């Protein structure tokens with residue numbers, strides 16, 4: 237068994253991006269990300285802290301707008317986003333999800349200018365992911381991170397029997413589409429899938445993005461499979477766990493991502509890549 241080491245691969249990616257930022261600054265272009273955080277979810281605070289740290293590491297200007305849940309509503313948030321859309325210094329806009337229940341998420345995401353949508357969550361950017369690899373300009377960062385991690389380890393996706401567990405708009409659906417673009421044979425399972433094990437057990441590549449600790453046990457995984465665990469579940473003791481029972485599943489697979497240190501750091505690095513992609517395109521730099 238070999239670990240798919242997201243820490244190592246992401247730090248190599250970030251080194252390259254840091255050099256690109258220096259190049260851009262020489263051209264007097266200053267990449268800038270604005271993050272909007274509404275409410276006080278501890279998990280969201282941790283995620284945005286990682287994003288801030290990565291921006292600071294590679295030299296991207298980071299700005300965070302914090303709002304209390306009760307002082308924000310859908311209309312006000314959309315007005316804020318429109319201002320950022322029009323601000324020429326802002327190249328990336330990221331609304332940390334989930335939003336509080338009284339804010340209507342689809343309408344908020346729709347307000348983001350697709351060219352500044354570094355999360356790749358707007359219909360426009362997701363639609364492009366639907367077309368082919370050629371149009372994957374700003375794909376969701378987690379999906380891009382998974383592809384880059386598999387590429388780094390030279391895992392061939394063509395014709396690969398692949399099962400994705402989870403069908404969210406931010407991970408399950410886009411990673412399914414990106415694998416399909418690379419000619420994998422893809423099955424996407426969701427919360428209503430009957431006999432999950434009959435699907436996962438066939439997978440040569442298994443991607444799990446559900447958010448349930450220990451969902452995937454060793455009896456559900458084929459010998460020699462490649463397993464990508466997107467889950468980030470925090471236990472009462474504060475320890476992080478994936479969706480896969482790593483201890484037992486890792487004994488029978490060929491490759492597996494650890495949690496932490498697998499997909500998480502790849503997501504952050506690919507968000508940084510998206511920020512630079514957006515910044516370059518907005519400045520007509522190739």
Ligand code: GUN
Nearest residue numbers: 330331332333334355377
């Ligand atoms: N919440 C969980 N994952 C993400 C992400 O990738 N981007 C944003 N904006 N919110 C999230």
